[in-house]
Amino acid sequence: MKKTFVVLWLALxxxxxxxxxxxxxxxxxISGNLQQVGQVMSCNPGSLAQLDFSQPSLVLRGVYxxxxxxxxxxxxxxxxxxxxxxxxxxxxVLQGFRGGGDVLIVGSGAGVKALTDYLIAxxxxxxxxxxxxxxxxxYTCPEGGIRVSKAFVVTDPATAREVKAKLQSIRDPNLFKVxxxxxxxxxxxxSRVLLGLPMVYAGRPFMFAPxxxxxxxxxxxxxxxxxxxxxxxxxxxxxxxxxxAAQREEETx
Amino acid sequence: xxxxxxxxxxxxxxLAQTGPRYEDWTKYLLSAPDYRxxxxxxxxxxxxxxxxxxxxxxxxxxxxxxxxxxxxxxGRLPWAEAQAHEFYLPLSSLEATREVxxxxxxxxxxxxxxxxxRTAVELNNPAFWFAYCWAGIRGPELAPPLPDFRxxxxxxxxxxxxxxxxxxxxxxxxxxxxxAGLHSLDxxxxxxxxxxxxxxxxxxxxxxxxxxxxGFKVLLQGYEVFRTPGYPSKPFWFNWDEANARVExxxxxxxxxxYLDYQKEVARILLTPRPSTxxxxxxxxxxxFRSLGAPKVYLPVPWQxxxxxxGSVVAPVYTELVPTxxxxxxxxxxxxxxxxxxxxxxxxxxxxxxxxxxHFYRAARTLFDSKAFYGLPGMDAVKENLVxxxxxxxxxLTQSLPVLRxxxxxxxxxxxxxxxxxxxxxxxxxxxxxxQDLGGGGQAExxxxxxxxxxxxxxxxxxxxxxxxxxxxYEAFGYAxxxxxxxxxxxxxxxxxxxxxxxxxxLGNWISWAWNQLSRLVVYWHVPITIDARVEYCPPCVIAYxxxxxxxxxxxxxxxxxxxxxxxxRTHWRxxxxxxxxxxxxxxxxxxxxxxxxxxxxxxxxxxxxxRILLGR
Numbered sequence: 048m049k050k051t052f053v054v055l056w057l058a059l060x061x062x063x064x065x066x067x068x069x070x071x072x073x074x075x076x077i078s079g080n081l082q083q084v085g086q087v088m089s090c091n092p093g094s095l096a097q098l099d100f101s102q103p104s105l106v107l108r109g110v111y112x113x114x115x116x117x118x119x120x121x122x123x124x125x126x127x128x129x130x131x132x133x134x135x136x137x138x139x140v141l142q143g144f145r146g147g148g149d150v151l152i153v154g155s156g157a158g159v160k161a162l163t164d165y166l167i168a169x170x171x172x173x174x175x176x177x178x179x180x181x182x183x184x185x186y187t188c189p190e191g192g193i194r195v196s197k198a199f200v201v202t203d204p205a206t207a208r209e210v211k212a213k214l215q216s217i218r219d220p221n222l223f224k225v226x227x228x229x230x231x232x233x234x235x236x237x238s239r240v241l242l243g244l245p246m247v248y249a250g251r252p253f254m255f256a257p258x259x260x261x262x263x264x265x266x267x268x269x270x271x272x273x274x275x276x277x278x279x280x281x282x283x284x285x286x287x288x289x290x291x292a293a294q295r296e297e298e299t300x
Numbered sequence: 301x302x303x304x305x306x307x308x309x310x311x312x313x314x315l316a317q318t319g320p321r322y323e324d325w326t327k328y329l330l331s332a333p334d335y336r337x338x339x340x341x342x343x344x345x346x347x348x349x350x351x352x353x354x355x356x357x358x359x360x361x362x363x364x365x366x367x368x369x370x371x372x373x374x375g376r377l378p379w380a381e382a383q384a385h386e387f388y389l390p391l392s393s394l395e396a397t398r399e400v401x402x403x404x405x406x407x408x409x410x411x412x413x414x415x416x417x418r419t420a421v422e423l424n425n426p427a428f429w430f431a432y433c434w435a436g437i438r439g440p441e442l443a444p445p446l447p448d449f450r451x452x453x454x455x456x457x458x459x460x461x462x463x464x465x466x467x468x469x470x471x472x473x474x475x476x477x478x479x480a481g482l483h484s485l486d487x488x489x490x491x492x493x494x495x496x497x498x499x500x501x502x503x504x505x506x507x508x509x510x511x512x513x514x515g516f517k518v519l520l521q522g523y524e525v526f527r528t529p530g531y532p533s534k535p536f537w538f539n540w541d542e543a544n545a546r547v548e549x550x551x552x553x554x555x556x557x558x559y560l561d562y563q564k565e566v567a568r569i570l571l572t573p574r575p576s577t578x579x580x581x582x583x584x585x586x587x588x589f590r591s592l593g594a595p596k597v598y599l600p601v602p603w604q605x606x607x608x609x610x611g612s613v614v615a616p617v618y619t620e621l622v623p624t625x626x627x628x629x630x631x632x633x634x635x636x637x638x639x640x641x642x643x644x645x646x647x648x649x650x651x652x653x654x655x656x657x658x659h660f661y662r663a664a665r666t667l668f669d670s671k672a673f674y675g676l677p678g679m680d681a682v683k684e685n686l687v688x689x690x691x692x693x694x695x696x697l698t699q700s701l702p703v704l705r706x707x708x709x710x711x712x713x714x715x716x717x718x719x720x721x722x723x724x725x726x727x728x729x730x731x732x733x734x735x736q737d738l739g740g741g742g743q744a745e746x747x748x749x750x751x752x753x754x755x756x757x758x759x760x761x762x763x764x765x766x767x768x769x770x771x772x773x774y775e776a777f778g779y780a781x782x783x784x785x786x787x788x789x790x791x792x793x794x795x796x797x798x799x800x801x802x803x804x805x806x807l808g809n810w811i812s813w814a815w816n817q818l819s820r821l822v823v824y825w826h827v828p829i830t831i832d833a834r835v836e837y838c839p840p841c842v843i844a845y846x847x848x849x850x851x852x853x854x855x856x857x858x859x860x861x862x863x864x865x866x867x868x869x870r871t872h873w874r875x876x877x878x879x880x881x882x883x884x885x886x887x888x889x890x891x892x893x894x895x896x897x898x899x900x901x902x903x904x905x906x907x908x909x910x911x912r913i914l915l916g917r
Contacts, residue, residue, distance in 0.1 A: 228608065
């Protein structure tokens with residue numbers, strides 16, 4: 048009985064509630080409806096056809112903008128915030144690297160490689176001028192160095208192998224833990240599709256879409272405060288999983 | 301003598317530049333498939349043998365006792381390890397691995413639903429609690445269809461020289477992980493598709509604290525005089541702290557408890573053999589070749605297990621044990637031919653393209669002469685078909701190359717003659733003889749690679765594109781199909797924003813994708829109200845009443861994180877083919893050695909003991 052009652056009520060509520068909204072449409076003349084279609088066009092849905100899927104964080108951002116605009120115009124659902132991802136400064140990221148906590152980098156490709164290069168050099172005590180990304184040297188080593196208790200990199204096997212080779216130069220071999228996803232050999236198909244959005248976690252989650260020459264000029268995107276708090280829940284957990292994966296990798300002979 | 305050494309040196313230089321580069325660190329080889337067809341009839345389960353090469357090499361050097369001869373044992377593996385270089389992997393049926401893949405998918409779907417609905421219900425308590433937990437409104441059960449078989453050619457397994465040769469004319473389809481894009485629901489419904497108990501645990505009706513004061517507008521005699529800011533999208537006041545706390549609480553619960561349940565379920569699905577006892581599996585074997593059929597059996601081998609940083613769970617697969625329908629067998633052989641020819645046409649030189657006919661003819665003839673087909677009616681027609689497929693093109697092709705021109709006689713004689721010619725061209729590539737005179741001018745790479753690659757490497761590499769098949773086909777063509785599952789850590793959202801099929805971007809794709817995303821936004825539903833005040837004839841009096849929510853019904857207010865984040869491990873699967881004597885990709889460590897933390901997830905069956913009964917060794 049209670050079920051039927053609730054179902055009936057739930058089924059009717061939207062229909063009843065829509066009446067006013069439906070009545071507000073210009074059902075008589077087609078012009079009004081066309082005008083609304085025109086409004087949707089103002090959300091630039093064409094941008095969806097030009098998304099660059101090699102930059103997943105930008106895809107997320109672009110899709111969100113269009114969806115939010117269409118929802119607000121057509122269904123008057125305007126309760127979504129303007130943006131989900133906000134530009135972050137390199138200073139903020141550096142602050143995370145100085146916090147002395149764990150760092151987690153998930154992703155693959157040139158951006159992740161350059162970022163780990165940067166961390167290795169900075170943790171090794173300067174000499175950042177020797178790293179270049181896209182031919183442009185990186186100068187932004189912080190003066191006091193950076194402080195990280197442990198850095199985990201989860202990446203494709205080829206990048207993992209490269210990073211591991213570079214780690215020979217680091218004094219503390221336990222500082223960096225690299226987890227290669229997949230088997231022992233390079234698996235490029237993993238690096239392209241499966242690893243998802245590039246993420247950097249160092250107390251606050253940052254996503255980044257490399258496309259500029261140096262870390263201080265990369266496009267860093269971060270979440271707003273309340274979102275960041277919740278993404279942190281996952282990333283803290285992910286760091287634990289990366290840690291046990293690194294241990295597993297050592298155990299596997 | 302000196303010039304000979306120089307020549308060898310020179311030719312090895314040439315080889316190093318153009319030939320295959322089978323690397324030394326290849327570790328795991330598919331060794332001779334041993335199906336022991338007669339043994340199957342005696343009630344023993346078929347298996348494959350794999351070899352760990354580093355151990356095998358040390359084993360070949362002979363025994364070595366580190367205590368007696370520390371000098372001689374330097375740099376060598378302990379003798380016990382070197383001895384344990386061979387591993388037996390029992391075969392599973394392709395159908396059974398598809399069922400395993402379906403169960404893995406359902407496990408993910410269950411987690412995805414629990415994650416979202418826990419968050420939605422806890423946030424929208426009490427409205428959703430009433431609807432979903434108390435009244436128990438729910439959609440149909442999760443019932444994902446059997447996932448399609450999709451072959452992947454892991455590029456890490458293929459030699460770069462082959463890839464270079466095969467992609468000269470254009471890109472080559474290497475397939476994707478069979479699981480790519482399948483971590484999603486089949487339908488995103490506005491009602492949960494799991495039992496309410498799955499996500500309502502520990503939740504009670506929660507009316508306080510107050511979540512919001514509704515937004516409103518005031519109408520006087522039908523004319524609007526006031527509306528709250530942001531009406532109707534925003535409530536007049538909203539308890540953001542409580543909403544954030546609720547979402548965070550729900551997410552924490554889902555990501556720790558429900559996620560662990562997912563991991564446990566996956567471990568159980570992947571590591572439990574089906575059927576659950578060796579005897580039940582053996583009972584499925586028939587007494588003669590005609591009644592063997594395709595018993596649906598899943599016999600996994602944890603190659604260190606599937607967890608991130610661990611390795612894989614592996615199961616070699618067959619489509620059926622022994623084919624009994626000659627027409628179906630012939631169709632299958634033809635599909636092998638098409639796949640094979642497509643690749644050698646791309647990657648092979650002129651001589652190799654001709655030799656493909658010989659190579660294929662010999663393998664297919666071995667297949668048709670297999671004991672499994674003795675006395676099977678219709679096999680003669682199949683053998684004739686084979687000759688028809690191969691003979692005429694081969695004879696005409698031999699006329700096009702000088703080195704093959706002398707090849708005549710019966711089909712077998714032509715085949716042997718072509719094999720000799722191939723050897724001559726190969727030697728010429730390696731510097732013994734004149735390549736131009738032989739008409740093999742287009743031959744850039746050696747036909748037989750120097751080391752680490754038994755057989756003719758291009759013909760072997762092409763087998764990675766052959767589909768899974770039956771035991772006699774595997775035996776005759778020298779390859780085997782594998783099912784593999786492993787965890788990959790992905791940073792993405794739930795539902796996965798990447799789940800759009802970009803191979804055909806069209807409106808339908810975008811619409812279903814957009815619905816999937818929007819239907820799983822984290823929102824608080826609030827009800828804006830209208831206060832309508834008017835003078836009515838009742839006799840004349842003023843009535844002010846809240847009317848039904850107008851101008852947009854219930855309104856969603858998006859709560860951070862808007863879409864649910866996910867950055868943890870989840871299980872992917874794929875099917876691959878491995879040529880005999882070549883590397884098994886995507887694995888690490890040692891088979892049958894599950895890592896310690898797997899036992900925390902599921903009660904591990906002692907598979908070595910289980911399979912000892914099945915295999916009889």
